[in-house]
Amino acid sequence: MAGKLLEIQNLTTGFVTEKGIAKATDRISLSVEKGKTLCIVGESGSGKSVASLSIMRLVDYAGGTIFEGSIRFNGDDLAAKSQKDMINIRGEHIAMIFQDPMSALNPVFTIGDQIAESLQLHQRISRPEAWRQAIDMLQMVGIPDPELRAKQYPHEMSGGMRQRVVIAMALVCKPALLIADEPTTALDVTVQAQILELLRRLQDELGMAIVLITHDMGVAAEMADRIAVMYAGKIVEEGTVLDIFDHPSHPYTIGLLNSIPGLEGTRGEELYTIPGTIPSINNLPAGCRFNPRCVKAEDRCRHQEPGLNEYRTDHHVACWLYSSEGARNTAGSASEVNHL
Amino acid sequence: MSVANLKEIQPEPGHDTDLQPILPLPPSEKPIGLWHMAFKKFMSNPFAVSGLVVVLFFVIVAVFARVIAPYDPAAIDLLNANLPAGSPNHLFGTDELGRDILTRLIYSSQVSLLVGFSVALISVVIGTIIGSVSGYFGGFVDTFFMRIVDVMNSIPTLFLNILVLSIFGSKFSYMILIMGFTSWMGSARLVRGTFLQLREMQYVEAARAIGVSSWSIIGRHLLRNSTAPIIVNATLMVGGAILAESGLSYLGLGVQLPDTSWGLMLSNAQQFMLVDPMQALYPGLCIFLVVLAVNFIGDGIRDAFDPRKKVKIPRRRLQQWRESFLKSKI
Amino acid sequence: MTEFLIRRVLQSLLVLFLISIVTFGLIHAAPGGPTQIFLSPGLSQEAGRIQAHNLGLDQPVYIQYVRWLGGMLQGDLGQTFKNNLPVSEILWPTVQNTVILMGVAWLFAMLIAIPWGIYNSTSEYGISDQTASMISYIGFAMPVFWFGIMLQELISIKWDLLPLSDMYTMGKEGDMGDLFMHLVLPVSVLTLGFLASYVKYSRTSMLEVLDQDYIRTARAKGMKERRVVFRHALRNAMIPIITILGLDLPILVAGAAITESVFNWPGMGRLFIEMAVAREYSVLMAITVITAVIVVVGNLIADILYAIVDPRVQIGRKGGVSS
Numbered sequence: 001m002a003g004k005l006l007e008i009q010n011l012t013t014g015f016v017t018e019k020g021i022a023k024a025t026d027r028i029s030l031s032v033e034k035g036k037t038l039c040i041v042g043e044s045g046s047g048k049s050v051a052s053l054s055i056m057r058l059v060d061y062a063g064g065t066i067f068e069g070s071i072r073f074n075g076d077d078l079a080a081k082s083q084k085d086m087i088n089i090r091g092e093h094i095a096m097i098f099q100d101p102m103s104a105l106n107p108v109f110t111i112g113d114q115i116a117e118s119l120q121l122h123q124r125i126s127r128p129e130a131w132r133q134a135i136d137m138l139q140m141v142g143i144p145d146p147e148l149r150a151k152q153y154p155h156e157m158s159g160g161m162r163q164r165v166v167i168a169m170a171l172v173c174k175p176a177l178l179i180a181d182e183p184t185t186a187l188d189v190t191v192q193a194q195i196l197e198l199l200r201r202l203q204d205e206l207g208m209a210i211v212l213i214t215h216d217m218g219v220a221a222e223m224a225d226r227i228a229v230m231y232a233g234k235i236v237e238e239g240t241v242l243d244i245f246d247h248p249s250h251p252y253t254i255g256l257l258n259s260i261p262g263l264e265g266t267r268g269e270e271l272y273t274i275p276g277t278i279p280s281i282n283n284l285p286a287g288c289r290f291n292p293r294c295v296k297a298e299d300r301c302r303h304q305e306p307g308l309n310e311y312r313t314d315h316h317v318a319c320w321l322y323s324s325e326g327a328r329n330t331a332g333s334a335s336e337v338n339h340l
Numbered sequence: 341m342s343v344a345n346l347k348e349i350q351p352e353p354g355h356d357t358d359l360q361p362i363l364p365l366p367p368s369e370k371p372i373g374l375w376h377m378a379f380k381k382f383m384s385n386p387f388a389v390s391g392l393v394v395v396l397f398f399v400i401v402a403v404f405a406r407v408i409a410p411y412d413p414a415a416i417d418l419l420n421a422n423l424p425a426g427s428p429n430h431l432f433g434t435d436e437l438g439r440d441i442l443t444r445l446i447y448s449s450q451v452s453l454l455v456g457f458s459v460a461l462i463s464v465v466i467g468t469i470i471g472s473v474s475g476y477f478g479g480f481v482d483t484f485f486m487r488i489v490d491v492m493n494s495i496p497t498l499f500l501n502i503l504v505l506s507i508f509g510s511k512f513s514y515m516i517l518i519m520g521f522t523s524w525m526g527s528a529r530l531v532r533g534t535f536l537q538l539r540e541m542q543y544v545e546a547a548r549a550i551g552v553s554s555w556s557i558i559g560r561h562l563l564r565n566s567t568a569p570i571i572v573n574a575t576l577m578v579g580g581a582i583l584a585e586s587g588l589s590y591l592g593l594g595v596q597l598p599d600t601s602w603g604l605m606l607s608n609a610q611q612f613m614l615v616d617p618m619q620a621l622y623p624g625l626c627i628f629l630v631v632l633a634v635n636f637i638g639d640g641i642r643d644a645f646d647p648r649k650k651v652k653i654p655r656r657r658l659q660q661w662r663e664s665f666l667k668s669k670i
Numbered sequence: 671m672t673e674f675l676i677r678r679v680l681q682s683l684l685v686l687f688l689i690s691i692v693t694f695g696l697i698h699a700a701p702g703g704p705t706q707i708f709l710s711p712g713l714s715q716e717a718g719r720i721q722a723h724n725l726g727l728d729q730p731v732y733i734q735y736v737r738w739l740g741g742m743l744q745g746d747l748g749q750t751f752k753n754n755l756p757v758s759e760i761l762w763p764t765v766q767n768t769v770i771l772m773g774v775a776w777l778f779a780m781l782i783a784i785p786w787g788i789y790n791s792t793s794e795y796g797i798s799d800q801t802a803s804m805i806s807y808i809g810f811a812m813p814v815f816w817f818g819i820m821l822q823e824l825i826s827i828k829w830d831l832l833p834l835s836d837m838y839t840m841g842k843e844g845d846m847g848d849l850f851m852h853l854v855l856p857v858s859v860l861t862l863g864f865l866a867s868y869v870k871y872s873r874t875s876m877l878e879v880l881d882q883d884y885i886r887t888a889r890a891k892g893m894k895e896r897r898v899v900f901r902h903a904l905r906n907a908m909i910p911i912i913t914i915l916g917l918d919l920p921i922l923v924a925g926a927a928i929t930e931s932v933f934n935w936p937g938m939g940r941l942f943i944e945m946a947v948a949r950e951y952s953v954l955m956a957i958t959v960i961t962a963v964i965v966v967v968g969n970l971i972a973d974i975l976y977a978i979v980d981p982r983v984q985i986g987r988k989g990g991v992s993s
Contacts, residue, residue: 091892
């Protein structure tokens with residue numbers, strides 16, 4: 001389809017454990033348009049980080065393997081590529097930034113070295129030229145005194161500064177897609193806002209698409225064009241940012257929204273929390289994965305897993321509440337998503 | 341679906357009844373204690389279990405040496421000197437004085453095991469005390485003890501042992517004490533390290549806040565939580581002590597004649613290498629087996645307590661899975 | 671950096687000072703006191719008193735200590751009481767011989783162990799990794815002297831391929847080829863011991879680094895795995911390896927003592943053992959102190975290397991690296 005930069009279909013990524021294969025993502029399908037932002041929202045353990053690592057094919061190094069599905073980037077299936085071919089895609093066409101800026105930078109190299117290295121890996125330019133561009137990039141991400149800073153080591157900078165460096169490093173090759181895995185979680189609230197603002201500005205300037213992984217509905221509201229809500233390895237709801245915030249449908253999404261302070265409920269009332277905890281991927285409940293925590297669970301939810309169906313135009317939900325014919329579509333869910 | 345419908349499914353905040361899940365959470369596996377789990381894991385590790393079997397075998401041999409051994413270990417029989425292995429009355433042969441080698445091997449296991457376990461015990465007790473005091477109180481106390489550790493670590497333990505033994509004389513009890521006093525630094529560092537981590541934990545601060553005494557915090561909270569690494573360390577110390585004893589005895593500074601030990605037998609065998617080369621094989625093999633077994637046990641315990649232990653899957657296997665996935669795509 | 675250096679040097683001097691006190695104190699704590707230890711047995715009372723006076727043993731302990739320490743600092747290591755030979759004359763050649771043996775074995779082991787460990791970290795649980803792990807188990811459990819004796823029996827006696835012991839064949843002193851032949855067996859014994867721990871160290875250390883976030887970042891930048899391992903991981907992995915090498919020095923020296931005895935290598939370790947049996951305490955004290963100096967200086971060098979490799983080691987960091 002035109003405009004789709006990234007299209008994931010039926011992606012199943014699993015880890016081999018003592019008890020067998022644990023599926024961290026289970027036949028998930030997602031897509032991102034050029035220049036747009038998709039937020040994947042979910043608690044820790046929902047499989048959102050594994051999904052992002054799968055796109056980069058970095059999951060191979062974390063002991064995981066893609067078992068099923070395709071990841072089409074500009075039409076190329078990344079899931080079928082070898083690690084050797086991925087080298088030319090990573091960093092140049094798809095870049096990634098991670099949660100903890102304190103540990104994402106190599107402590108024994110200077111900032112400038114690390115940014116210039118990204119350039120030199122993908123472009124045939126001299127070292128001084130790479131350094132010059134690295135310093136420009138540092139300027140662009142709002143680091144004062146870039147010439148001086150480039151010669152410093154990571155431990156000489158604050159967390160917010162380091163995250164700016166990480167962003168500079170990721171974007172120095174002007175990638176078409178940036179995957180940001182919880183980029184603000186480890187930072188102070190004020191710094192968070194600055195980093196999000198920076199990402200938005202760079203997105204406009206460079207025209208890149210962003211896949212933003214977050215557990216924070218507030219961040220998603222600020223950044224997203226589309227939102228996908230993940231729970232225990234499945235996408236439970238997917239739609240535009242307006243769909244999700246104005247018409248949240250899956251009980252889990254509703255729970256997530258209700259647990260944001262100040263959005264629902266008035267002052268003085270206790271903050272809503274979803275009861276229970278997310279199940280481990282080794283030990284999933286039968287039926288709908290959310291049923292043990294769901295306030296609306298019925299008998300059917302405990303036995304059959306709902307598929308992801310279009311419930312309003314371009315808004316998909318995986319919940320029996322919205323399926324008039326009941327068990328209709330358990331297996332056919334994947335094909336439904338195809339014409340997203 | 342209408343907006344009204346949507347409203348209906350929204351749980352109203354503040355109403356407890358609404359927030360209760362309809363089904364209880366899936367029952368998790370029956371809660372099993374850490375020790376029980378570790379034990380199960382240990383017993384499913386073939387190396388650890390075979391190590392345990394070997395050590396138990398030597399313990400039984402040592403305890404019942406008097407019953408099992410066919411001869412008196414010091415009985416000299418010059419008529420039957422230097423018999424080769426496989427002789428009718430001497431399964432492993434005899435040495436240059438006609439002493440039965442099998443008997444001497446059996447009695448030597450007493451020495452090795454006794455030294456191994458008591459030295460490990462002494463050094464772990466000293467190490468734990470110094471390490472916990474150092475790690476809990478920090479500051480000057482810590483600096484003081486760590487300088488002592490530096491000093492002790494700067495003189496090779498073997499030299500220190502030899503020096504002390506040559507000054508005070510090579511008595512068996514001295515040897516055990518000295519070996520214990522010169523090998524506690526490793527466990528002290530280990531305990532100190534865990535304490536430094538643990539003392540920042542919330543529950544320790546909470547205990548301190550409600551006025552629990554320092555010693556009680558050390559004893560009840562911190563030590564209990566560092567038991568596993570201490571046990572692992574102690575086990576590995578046993579192997580080290582057995583090796584050290586054999587070394588000292590080989591050099592003539594450990595166990596003295598007419599007593600016997602595997603190290604002593606080796607030094608004797610080396611002198612008669614040209615006459616009977618096989619004599620050197622057995623005692624060394626015994627030391628090797630016991631130490632290997634103890635180390636297997638130690639590693640088994642460590643793995644049993646390590647929650648992060650990885651599944652051992654060669655990269656090659658993962659590659660095979662991946663290839664089969666790619667084939668299925670085509 | 672300068673401040674870091676100064677503090678480490680001061681710390682090392684303190685440790686050396688304490689070691690000298692411990693060594694000296696040990697001799698003086700012996701039953702019967704130093705007089706008993708230093709004097710040749712069988713002397714008449716009068717002769718004993720004269721000898722004690724000549725050796726300064728009738729002075730107060732602290733004066734004896736200051737004298738001894740002063741002597742040590744000026745390179746006067748005392749005299750043996752048998753034959754009254756200067757200790758330094760006996761000692762220095764053996765130090766040299768030990769350095770030859772240890773240096774060769776240590777370099778040899780490092781050259782094999784570190785690349786091997788790195789390779790194993792990138793192919794965990796593969797055949798090479800399993801082999802290394804087996805060698806580690808064997809190396810940790812096998813008494814070095816037994817391994818040495820077995821090699822002697824097999825290679826020197828049964829097959830007659832290499833010399834049984836000593837450093838040179840009689841009459842060939844100084845011949846490099848002869849020295850090489852004599853080195854093979856003891857170096858093999860020592861190498862096995864070193865290999866056992868160093869392959870494991872470098873593998874563990876690499877694995878730990880390869881698990882770090884910045885390695886994931888490096889991969890996300892799109893570099894070849896070889897570059898990830900050798901440029902980004904290796905430098906970080908060397909940091910703990912360097913520390914451990916420093917901490918291991920005493921084990922190296924002591925390990926050589928037994929190997930030297932087995933192969934009759936005229937080194938410092940064997941001298942120590944011989945002198946312990948002969949109760950030559952001035953030699954023992956001198957060797958203990960010299961070993962300590964080697965170890966402390968070695969640790970100091972390791973710390974300096976550490977500070978060079980790791981930019982995080984800064985002036986203000988409390989306690990430096992070793993604590």
